[in-house]
Amino acid sequence: MPERRPYIAGNWKLWGTRAQATEYCRRLLTLLPEASRRPADVGLCVPFTALDTCIELLQGSGVLVAAQNMHAEETGAFTGEVSAAMLVEAGVQSVVLGHSERRQHDGETDRALQEKVPAALAAGLQPILCVGETEAEREAGDMQRKLRHQIGEGLEEVADDRLADVVVAYEPIWAIGTGQVATPDLAQEAIAFVRALVASRSEEAAESLRVLYGGSVKPENAVEILAQPDVDGALVGGASLDPESLARIAAAAAG
Numbered sequence: 548m549p550e551r552r553p554y555i556a557g558n559w560k561l562w563g564t565r566a567q568a569t570e571y572c573r574r575l576l577t578l579l580p581e582a583s584r585r586p587a588d589v590g591l592c593v594p595f596t597a598l599d600t601c602i603e604l605l606q607g608s609g610v611l612v613a614a615q616n617m618h619a620e621e622t623g624a625f626t627g628e629v630s631a632a633m634l635v636e637a638g639v640q641s642v643v644l645g646h647s648e649r650r651q652h653d654g655e656t657d658r659a660l661q662e663k664v665p666a667a668l669a670a671g672l673q674p675i676l677c678v679g680e681t682e683a684e685r686e687a688g689d690m691q692r693k694l695r696h697q698i699g700e701g702l703e704e705v706a707d708d709r710l711a712d713v714v715v716a717y718e719p720i721w722a723i724g725t726g727q728v729a730t731p732d733l734a735q736e737a738i739a740f741v742r743a744l745v746a747s748r749s750e751e752a753a754e755s756l757r758v759l760y761g762g763s764v765k766p767e768n769a770v771e772i773l774a775q776p777d778v779d780g781a782l783v784g785g786a787s788l789d790p791e792s793l794a795r796i797a798a799a800a801a802g
């Protein structure tokens with residue numbers, strides 16, 4: 548079975564002026580072990596305006612820099628949007644797609660994601676596709692149906708031999724920013740289900756594809772969650788705004 552390297556990504560959401568990004572990156576680099584001794588890949592998902600600051604300061608450190616959204620088209624009448632090629636030109640390596648906050652507040656749809664995920668891959672960006680159910684859906688027993696739909700649509704136009712290049716983040720909406728972290732068992736169950744969905748397309752890809760958990764991950768609960776066999780890392784919101792917490796969560800990936 549291929550070894551899946553753990554991945555800990557901090558999602559700054561709407562945080563991070565260039566001044567804050569500068570201070571943050573400098574501090575983070577003092578806290579992380581050298582890339583070759585890190586138990587996990589580490590990444591930062593930052594606002595567009597902080598991308599170049601982070602890229603410059605983190606160059607050569609192995610810390611990945613991701614945008615938080617992009618448009619599927621290369622060019623056109625899409626005011627306010629940024630394309631995959633623009634991100635690549637800026638030195639960005641990865642992009643978060645379909646975060647539940649964008650689905651909720653900005654009209655992000657599974658249909659659009661069906662185009663965005665392959666567009667990101669084609670441009671050379673690693674997409675981090677976010678999926679997850681609401682509390683009402685979980686209570687109604689609809690978690691699997693929701694994940695089947697989101698994974699099915701989001702990965703539909705991705706060729707089987709590129710599936711493993713996608714990172715999936717399972718982020719149950721009821722656990723985001725609420726302090727109500729999913730139990731390790733719940734995270735494991737949902738993530739194993741995501742992996743099974745991918746396996747129905749390609750078993751080989753499912754074994755290599757990394758699936759992260761997101762939702763109120765903190766240094767205090769990270770070890771237990773990351774110890775689950777199918778949980779390949781974490782997408783960390785609030786706690787990632789403190790570089791010390793992010794570094795501790797990355798260290799927790801060592802078990």
Ligand code: 13P
Nearest residue numbers: 558723724762763784785
């Ligand atoms: P919190 O860690 O703040 O719950 O946010 C999770 C998240 O949405 C990461 O993308």
